[in-house]
Amino acid sequence: MIKENLLTVKKNIYEAAKKRQPDMDESVKLIAVTKNHSVEEMQEAIDAGAQYIGENRVQEAMEKYALLNRNVKWHLIGHLQTNKVKHAVKIFNFIESVDSIKLADIIDKEAAKINKLQNILVQVNLVKETSKTGIYLEDLQPLLQDIDRLKHLKLGGLMFIAPNLDDLEKVRPMFKRMYKLFKEVQQMHFSNADIKYLSMGMTHDYKIAIEEGANIVRVGTAIFGPRQY
Template identity: 80%
Template structure:
């Protein structure tokens, strides 16, 4: 069933991209979100073609990391506490949830110890939801410039988590605003950054996110079914 679900999501991404001519020629990265799913399920998805997985919690990812026995890119998409950075840098190809200079500096320090350039995205809290982490827009420029000065980080774009609203059309203007912001950031002067990714959209809203310019989407339930808690 996972294989069929994965193919269905991939087809939906293709159809959504067709509605937005600007993204038709660009590769849209699908992250299979494996939070609360088993290593066996992860293997099934990878064997069916998933090449990138996303985890929300460092501890859960660490427990799976040594068992998976598959070549796959790992993205951290959940909030990262500074005391978990050491393990996160060892595992994750991308950390999508950087939202403060303190966290960025801690990641930079641990990456330097491993002679690693850590790819990161900056998480933006567009609508200032108190239940979500992320930098506010008015503080973004300062963080972008500070991060660009950290030599063991490679800033590659922005990440956004939209509110979970019943009327999906209400999130469309948010995705539009994030795309506008992303395009603005791409044209800023950086020494070290390579702004190429806009990560937004999950199971309930990824189609709209792609229509509005996302080139990374994070999908779990539509691939694996409801999480087992």
């Protein structure tokens, strides 16, 4: 079932990407979100063509990383606690949820210890949802500039989690705003960044996110079915 679901999601991504504006890159990375799913399910998805795994919690990722036995890229998409940074930089190719200079500093220091250039995205809290982490718009530019001075971080772009609304058309303007912001950040001068990625969209809204410019989407339930708690 996972294989069939993965093929359906990839088809939906392809169809959504065809609806993009002409200035948008059509390539989209699919992050298979594996929170609360087993190593066996992860292996099945990877064997069926999943190239990127997304985990929300470092501890769960560490346990799976030791058992997975597959060549795959790991993305941390959940909030990163400072006391878990040391473990996160050992596992994750991308940390998508950086939202403060304090966190960025600690990631930089831990990456330096293992001589790693850690890829990161900055999470934006566009509508100031108190239930979500992420940097507010007015604080974004200073954070990006501070990150650019850190030698063991490579800023790759932005991440956004939209509100979970029943009327998906209400989130479309937010995705549009994030794409505009993404293009604005691409025009900023950085010495140590390569702004290529806009990560937004999950199972319920990834098609709209892609139509509006996302080139990373984070999909779990549509691939693996409901989480087993």
